[in-house]
Amino acid sequence: MSDIEITRDGHVAIVTLNREAQRNAVRLAMWKELASIFAGFNADAEVRGVILTGAGGNFSVGADVSEFGKVRSDAAQSKAYEVAVDAASEAIANARMPVIAVLAGYCLGGGCHLAMACDFRFAERDAAIGIPAAKLSIVYGVRSTQRLMSLVGLTNAKRVLYSADRYTAAEAARMGLVDEVSEDPLSDAVHYAKRIAALAPLSVEGAKRILTGVAMGEGRLNVAEANAFIDRVSDSADYGEGRRAFAEKRSPDFRGS
Structure with a gap:
């Protein structure tokens, strides 16, 4: 059985x-497979809309932290890992057609990263949405932080990242992180995608290109400096403590180093 299914x-x-x-x-x-899948859709003229969802009543709890000791254990591995994560989200954001995330159950961390790269987010009422990076001493990536702020604004982005809280679908909708809340978001998302698919695909693609580009402008952020800080945190004692605490199912003891 594949980790990712396409219908x-x-x-x-x-x-x-x-x-x-x-x-x-x-x-x-x-992450690598998702980048390939969404890049592939651009070559398929029959695809005019994409739904991204999860099996079994959850969207995604995020990155598989249990493998971090092998694939994201220091700054070098963390940098390579973030390249793969960003490639997946960029492939979604740059898909020529609209992409709708359907959120149920948990949508946390890396799951939120994927959802924010989509054009819209439709959620079940009981969805739990959040970015718990501060519980693992991880600095959320530059591109994903830009997406968060473009959706919810500066103050709400700070609230989400500083607190590591989980939000209900209704709370996320009030911030702008969720667009539609309903009992059957998958059906609603498919219906909406089909409505858009009946329109001129080049018009939709052009609008997406322009709007996504405007929203993701880097402004005055020193990206190199921000990435250097991310690398430093990836080599920190706190990051190792966060991983160990997660594996041992206990509260971490962070020291700021």
Whole structure:
């Protein structure tokens, strides 16, 4: 059974994260596969909309932290890992067609990263949405932080990242992190994607290119400096403590070093 499944409903492709027992935690290999899948859609004229969802009642609990000791244990590995994560989100954001994330259950961390790269987020009422990077001494990546701020604004972005809180679908909608809340978001998302698919695809693609570009302008941020700080934290004692505490199912004892 594949970790990622793809089905079709007319002009709409449905991409499903398929690690139900692990609440669709995303392995490094899956980040790479997602980048390939979404890049491939651009070459398929029959695909005019994509739904990204998860199996078993959860969207995704985020990156598979259980493998971090092997694939994200220091600054060098963390940098390579973030390249793979950013490549996946960039492939989603740069897909020529609209992409709708359908959120249920947990949508945390890396799962939120994937959802924010989509054009829209439709959520079940009981979805739990958040970015717990501060519980692992991880600095959320520059591109994903830009996406968060473009959706929810500066103050709410700080609230999400500083607190590591989880939000209900209704709370996330009030911030702008969720667009639609309903009992059956998958059906609603497919219906909406089909409505857009019936329109001029080049018009939609052009609008997406312009709007995504405007929203992701880097402004005055020193990206090299920000990435250097991310690397330093990836080599820190706190990051090792965060991983160990996660594996041992205890509260971490962070020292700021």
